[in-house]
Amino acid sequence: EADIYQTPRYLVIGTGKKITLECSQTMGHDKMYWYQQDPGMELHLIHYSYGVNSTEKGDLSSESTVSRIRTEHFPLTLESARPSHTSQYLCASSRQNTEAFFGQGTRLTVV
Amino acid sequence: AQKITQTQPGMFVQEKEAVTLDCTYDTSDQSYGLFWYKQPSSGEMIFLIYQGSYDEQNATEGRYSLNFQKARKSANLVISASQLGDSAMYFCAMRDFPYNNNDMRFGAGTRLTVKP
Numbered sequence: 001e002a003d004i005y006q007t008p009r010y011l012v013i014g015t016g017k018k019i020t021l022e023c024s025q026t027m028g029h030d031k032m033y034w035y036q037q038d039p040g041m042e043l044h045l046i047h048y049s050y051g052v053n054s055t056e057k058g059d060l061s062s063e064s065t066v067s068r069i070r071t072e073h074f075p076l077t078l079e080s081a082r083p084s085h086t087s088q089y090l091c092a093s094s095r096q097n098t099e100a101f102f103g104q105g106t107r108l109t110v111v
Numbered sequence: 112a113q114k115i116t117q118t119q120p121g122m123f124v125q126e127k128e129a130v131t132l133d134c135t136y137d138t139s140d141q142s143y144g145l146f147w148y149k150q151p152s153s154g155e156m157i158f159l160i161y162q163g164s165y166d167e168q169n170a171t172e173g174r175y176s177l178n179f180q181k182a183r184k185s186a187n188l189v190i191s192a193s194q195l196g197d198s199a200m201y202f203c204a205m206r207d208f209p210y211n212n213n214d215m216r217f218g219a220g221t222r223l224t225v226k227p
Contacts, residue, residue, distance in 0.1 A: 033215060040200060042219040050213075058214065088154065092215075097163075097208050099146055100215055102156035 003027055006091050006103035013081050013110055021076045021106045023091030032074040033092040033100060036060055043090065049074055081110045114138075115205050117218035124193045125226050131178070132188040132221045134203030142208040145186040146215070147177065150200040159201075162186055164208075193225045 004025040035043040045058030049068040092100040114137040124130035147159040162170045170177040178187040203218040
């Protein structure tokens with residue numbers, strides 16, 4: 001069983017609030033990813049990291065930021081939440097050329 | 112950047128029959144990996160099977176097998192003896208290997224429904 005954890009599992013927040021979604025893994029994986037997924041739809045890559053102090057933007061990253069200060073921790077921050085951010089956010093990690101392990105996801109609702 | 116295409120938004124299969132889910136990809140790299148994931152209605156992503164671009168044999172994992180045709184750039188998932196619990200979304204994904212800072216991208220997914 002993969003050891004990657006996301007908190008919170010569910011979050012309802014008002015428009016304009018700043019929020020941070022937490023993601024931690026205990027497998028020592030170098031690579032970590034954030035994806036946004038509407039129910040039953042495709043996964044959109046938001047950000048990814050291939051090691052400490054390295055981050056790259058994906059396809060939907062313009063309204064969020066990430067940091068990778070420690071190998072095990074990869075938080076995602078929305079500076080000003082909007083209703084269009086309502087979605088599921090999935091965090092994943094992997095070694096160099098292996099499959100990615102996913103967390104349980106955070107279901108975010110912005111009202 | 113690589114591109115993954117899954118052309119079947121939805122598929123139906125009778126219980127105990129086999130089903131093939133299509134996946135084509137586009138990349139200019141010679142070294143890459145292809146992955147299939149299952150996502151039940153509960154939302155978690157479950158890794159199913161992996162195929163490396165230099166693997167000479169098609170990958171198999173229990174009832175899952177991957178029909179890899181490198182020249183056609185296709186990596187179709189075959190599920191044999193379908194079970195009701197196989198009803199879920201299935202995603203094909205790809206990662207290019209030559210670069211250290213490579214990402215993993217997904218196709219749009221196929222919703223499989225197994226009928227009793």
